[in-house]
Amino acid sequence: MASKPEKVKVGIIGCGSIAPAYVRGCTFFSSILELAACADIDLARAQDFALEHDLKTYSVDDLLADPDIQIVINLTVPKVHAEVSLNIIAAGKHAYSEKPLGVTREEGQQILAAAEKAGVRVGCAPDTFLGGGIQTSRKVLDDGWIGEPVAAVAFFAEHGPEAWHQNPHFFYQFGGGPLFDLGPYYLTALVSLLGPVKRVMCSARISFPERIATSETWFGERIPVEVPTHVSGTLEFVSGAVATVITSFDIWADTLPRIELYGADGSLSVPDPNAFRGPVRVWQVKNQEFQRREGGGWHEGSWHQVGWQDVPLTHDPQVSRGIGVADLAYALRSGRPHRASGALAFHVLDIMQSFYESSERGQAIALTSQCDQPAPLPLGLLQGTLDE
């Protein structure tokens, strides 16, 4: 009888707000992942976290020196993502980073080049596009329900995280802002649905020069704003589709959709790309009999409008952060490409930096990076596995 393949041992660097979500994700995918240890620049924080989640505590250097750990998840703050990922790669381990991959194109390039040289893989969040909501949207698109996609909109509109986050400063520093913080969810979802982008245009502004924290730890603290907080951009995809994207920390209330795609034969409402669930809704022209024109006007009596319809999810909405790490682990086992890849994250980073450059220069920017559209997840997977 064939023995069960070994699990892939994983370590975490950065035991802050998002780290518990990865503990849950590794547990959900315990078919392949074994979360063994954690580290933080703040050793006491790592020790508390390890105690709470039954992990081994290490210094960052000791975690990187553990020969059993194959994948290291980098959950540090954006401005040190590149430094930490480069150290992970230098230790000969596969690096899976929270978004963004780095805070500049140059950092992203360094990470990809170092990984290629070292023969290790780079993965990067977000992995929400592997959730039931966006995978179902992909299936609807790929099966032609709305025909050839011609356009899309994507909107993130809020008034910033200083009211709830315990460490809100980094959101307003270089590498933060709504574009670098939330943009990766929207842009990764769009690239996973529509393929790579070839050209962008953008206008961006800092609307308020400082923010006042109201979360418990920093209540009343004035936070200087270093990055644009309202970013309004346009994407031209290689496929020819065109998307409008707004990311903003300047909006108190809105009624905008999260993502909608418009095709030759219908429209698709894509759920929040910062979550793994539905609803997915579709509107198809074939259900709209009133389209039939007779005698130069709409023919009375032929009205049969089905309108928007909910689509049952084709993929598991219970998955959570960590599915990208599990997919990387399965990919290492079989040798196939992983989906939440460094190339995809680099393309998204290139789009984001190009948005800022377009806004500063007042001109369109042609992208130099490209990436493959990630393969859709297969249907019928057992919960907690990605075996293909």
Ligand SMILES: NC(=O)c1ccc[n+]([C@@H]2O[C@H](COP(=O)([O-])OP(=O)(O)OC[C@H]3O[C@@H](n4cnc5c(N)ncnc54)[C@H](O)[C@@H]3O)[C@@H](O)[C@H]2O)c1
């Ligand atoms: N908080 C969220 O809701 C959320 C959601 C999705 C993604 N993220 C992403 O996760 C990452 C971390 O966010 P967070 O909210 O957990 O931040 P956080 O500030 O709560 O935690 C970051 C941790 O990294 C540690 N750290 C910083 N520099 C380090 C270094 N050089 N070496 C080792 N450890 C270091 C800090 O001590 C801290 O414990 C960010 O990239 C963020 O964009 C956060």
